[in-house]
Amino acid sequence: MKPLFIATGLALSALCGAAIAQWQWLDRDGRKVFSDRAPSPDVPDKDILKRPRTAPRPTSAAAKEQGVSDSAAAAEGAVTTARPVPLPGGVDKELEAKKKQTLDAEAAKQRAEEEQTRKSKGENCARAKQAKSGLESGIRLSRTNAAGQREVLDDSARAAELKHIQNVIDSECK
Numbered sequence: 001m002k003p004l005f006i007a008t009g010l011a012l013s014a015l016c017g018a019a020i021a022q023w024q025w026l027d028r029d030g031r032k033v034f035s036d037r038a039p040s041p042d043v044p045d046k047d048i049l050k051r052p053r054t055a056p057r058p059t060s061a062a063a064k065e066q067g068v069s070d071s072a073a074a075a076e077g078a079v080t081t082a083r084p085v086p087l088p089g090g091v092d093k094e095l096e097a098k099k100k101q102t103l104d105a106e107a108a109k110q111r112a113e114e115e116q117t118r119k120s121k122g123e124n125c126a127r128a129k130q131a132k133s134g135l136e137s138g139i140r141l142s143r144t145n146a147a148g149q150r151e152v153l154d155d156s157a158r159a160a161e162l163k164h165i166q167n168v169i170d171s172e173c174k
Helices: 002-019 060-065 070-076 093-136 155-172
Strands: 023-026 032-035 048-050 142-144 150-152
Touching (some): 093 155
Antiparallel strands (some): 142 150
16 A cells, blocks of 8 residues: 555656746846746747746747637647747857858868978979989989998989989879
8 A cells, every 4th residue: 555655646746847847037127927837929039038848839830820819829828849949040150150160260271281282292393303304414423322422323223213203203293
């Protein structure tokens, strides 16, 4: 018998949560109004300070779809359970502005990186072409080896260097 009383008490206390649901809004004179019923449709959304969690937003458009006039819907407290009414304009303007600013900053950063890459490829291409023309001129060329000694390029070293420079030109000069 005792478990039945406990279960009944828990069920009743759960139902009481809906009874204490309160609406809070500012009236035309700026005074706070507390009620267990939704405010009339002429109260702007910005003036509604608190809504019950379980209560959907009343709309006059849904009442018109059901064939009920605005005054009858307000009098009967008609409430739709379809969808909550979106904010005026449908978007958060600050959030959209921040998203746009972030996207613009990322696009500018990407453009700067692409410009830097293009510039360095152009410089590499010019250096490679200059080195190729020097190797093809037939003048004796020398370079410094790892030991710091000067060595003259023979025909095989010249051909290997030309092949390397041609690979650089092919990759950088597009």
